[in-house]
Amino acid sequence: MASASPSRQDAQRPGRYLRYRWWGLLAVSLGVAMIIMDATIVSVAVPSIVADLGISSTQIQWVQEIYTLLFAALLLTWGRIADRVGRRRVMLIGVVLFVAASVLCAMSESGGMLILGRALQGLGGSMILPTTLALLNANFQGRERGIAFAVWGSTIGGMAAIGPLLGGWLTENASWRWAFGINVPVGLLIVAGLLLFVAESSEPVTGAAQRLDLGGAALSILGFGALVFGLIEGRTYGWWEATEAAPFQMGPLSPVPLAFLLAAVSLVGFVLLQRARTAAGKGVILDLSLFRIPSFANGNVTALIVSFGEFGLILSLPLWFQNVLGFSAFEAGLALLPLAVGSFLASGGVAALARRFSPIVVVRMGLGLEILSIAALALLIRPDSTAWLTSPILLVYGMGVGLATAQLTSVILAEVPLASSGQGSATQSTARQTGSALGIAVLGTAFFTTLRTGTEDQVAGALTGAPQLSVAVDSVNATSGGSIAALAADPQTAFIADAAREAMTDGAALAGWIAAAALLFGFLTSLRIKPAAQPAAAQTPDGAAETPDGVAETPGGASQ
Template sequence: MRKWIPLAAICLGAFMLLVDVSIVNVALPKMSTDLNSSFTSLQWVVDIYALTLAALLMALGSLGDRLGHRRLYLGGLVVFGLASLTCALAPDAATLIASRAAQGIGGAAMMTSTTALLNGAYQGRDRGTAFGVWGAVNGAASAVGPVLGGLLTDQFGWRSIFMVNVPVAVLAVAMTLGYLKGGANAARGRLDLPGAASFTLFAGALTYGLIESGDKGWGSTTVLGSIGVGLLALVVFVLAELRAGRTGQPLLDLGLLRNRTFLGLTLAGLLLTAAAFAQLTYTGLWLQQVLDLSPLDAGLAVCPLALAAFVVALISAKAFHRMAPQLPIGIGLLLIGTGTLLLALVSAGSSWTVLLPGLLLTGVGVGMSTPLMMSTALAAVPRERAGMASGALNTARQLGYALGIAVLGTIFQDRVRALTPHLAGKPDLHVPFAGGLDRIFLVAGCAGLVAGLLVLALVRRTPPPAWAAAADGAPADRPVQAVKA
């Protein structure tokens, strides 16, 4: 029916931008061979996309409130489509990394607009249906990403994983122009440029320093300088937000962080993505470079995590609706930590099946913890700050993924380097790779356990109201201001 075409246009964009978070993981070995790229370059191909998303979400959400979310969404689709084309045509790793950054800009514009557009396009029961479909598409994107990436890479080469975005983006633009109405601009006042610039510099400099530490070492001037610049930018960001809070409209009201529930969930969101998903990049390298699995088989090997999360999320929406929200969220995070620790059973003689119990348990934890996380955070803040709160939580989750890849990559490189025998010829990779994975699984697992304990200790025992629950896909008759950012 015509009334669902706006939903289809929004879901196409959401599916593309979320698939591209994970679709490249199984294509990394083929990219490395074709472009003759280093391990650090491989990290950047994955990380620059998530980093750009994290750095720009809050700023573009605020910009969308002023320019209109339909206009911002269209711009994001165009940028994302063109960037995907340049990724597909990239002659070297530097071009590919730059194009992935441009993809992240387009993806951030789309991500910050989708829920606001859904909120404006549908009312009453239709709104609940639309958010439910949108949530299912988001979950499916995580499950499909590794398998779709493997299938396309096997059949058509790694460049096809980016080229496929181009016709999808064109279709989404046509549907948006024809059927998606623009809403009135509600926000006035200046964009918080000092806050946006300092936060972007903080995230970029810190991640750059962490990634480069794997090659250059922690004592490198480049590494120490980058991390120092990042920390200085964080101080500037805090000062800018304190000033904007008194005189204008801050990018982030720092007073929200005095709320124990919101602070606990924001920290948990950051640790969740680092614990559950960042390690999959290096797991994929082990599956292909050591076990000699094809890209498709490697994608299928890690798919149980996303499938378990998808199934449990569908069940938990009703099963945990009446529970105090910190219980399913906190217990789910503890399961993520435990499942990731189980992955550390990998050894030099292991096959891919050693991952299965840990991946399934981690997926169950993801399915339990994520459905209620956003609505619980929004219920903890004043309704007029709900858009800002949702943007901050989404930013924390993307930043956790970016920083997780950087930190785990450094740990992985150091461990592999230490265990690689200094012998003539090509050394056996089974022992050093297994040792590297063992170390990052331990670190990621501990991050998940810490996240669970934070939620159980800080989140209050109040269920989210109906208007906030709509942010997770539940129906609501009142307008959902919560998801504008």
């Protein structure tokens, strides 16, 4: 038995893991919560960080973006490594690294130190996310797997909304440093939960397949890193011609198209290398044969499109709440709380829905709720709107996220072999990250362009006789609307503030319509996905047979 894989070794101790598998789900979900919450908390804490450390706008930009860049670039590589060396082991290392990096961020006395800490957080986060899904895929079966994925997905949607609330409270009542320090106790709980309640799993490999595909890893990191860099920085550095903010340029050319070219060359090379190594029987970072599974291939396309629509809304709404409605950071977090409530409510209803509908039908229900709620928000919001208008809409939207996000994951991984669950999980995570980066790029550009042009157009006549006020107009775009409150307080510039509020509301509405259109397209692509055929009997983590209705039976026939 010395050569048994970790999953086989743990299967010999069924009482320890099977009995407490729902506590293991809590530990895995906390891991997801930590990385999602951290990303959203930091966005709220930015003004306090700037005031305390006195760092430049370029540095604060990289504080936010280095995390996303490394996180997205490394997902595929860590997913494959986790399949080989153990998914729980890689997640444990990722959690420890993430917590240590959080301590470094909390103790930072300079912008450079904070950027380094955020880079290490991105590295740790890229180890955590794909392994959470792979562990759920390995430790839950049948209907229980659908429930586990529902909790996982609702955690993502809920934490995206709770993060700004918690970040606002910590920033206003303690310090921005606690936005990072809070990860220490959470990380300790995750480590304890993983060790006590989550069974290890890995893919046993032999022969030439044992060698790690270093070339594939390098190409995937370079390709996805360059792609996400271009999507994130296009608005700042220029999509084609370089802006003044660009760190370098080749003639008038921005670094962004060069990044896209590098991404295209690297990813094509990655695919060709994977095909060649597969034909030679060697190990690969991504088994391209997984894309022959219709639910996996079509599901990843749908996940990318859905993430495009979902994450763009999270970008514009906090700014709109604070700069148009005048909410504080904490109040803006409270206004987003219905989204989290709806997401968690949906996770509680998934079990009942799963008994009547297949996962892909539940995905379509969720997407339908998202489309209707975003369209309603885009149609109804005004500069004088209140949280009484947005709260019920965000509640319904959160329910849609809770239904669609998790069950789409279940659909994507339903027919992926267990041995490849790390690859499958990392692939769908990469698709989601690429989609969210694309959504932030497109919807962010639409939002901020409307803010700038709308404000300029509305005050153009008034500025003819007072050109000195053009500086005030420029400040609206430079501060992403942050100067609106100060402009409103001065009678001479109050009309500029009113124009900016109107323009920002128009920008949020436009972003909402684009997001709704993307989600509608995602709904249409989901129609290509057929319900996966459920096996007559699957194996539970203890080796027991599980009937199609999700009731586990031991070899002797006793129900668990």
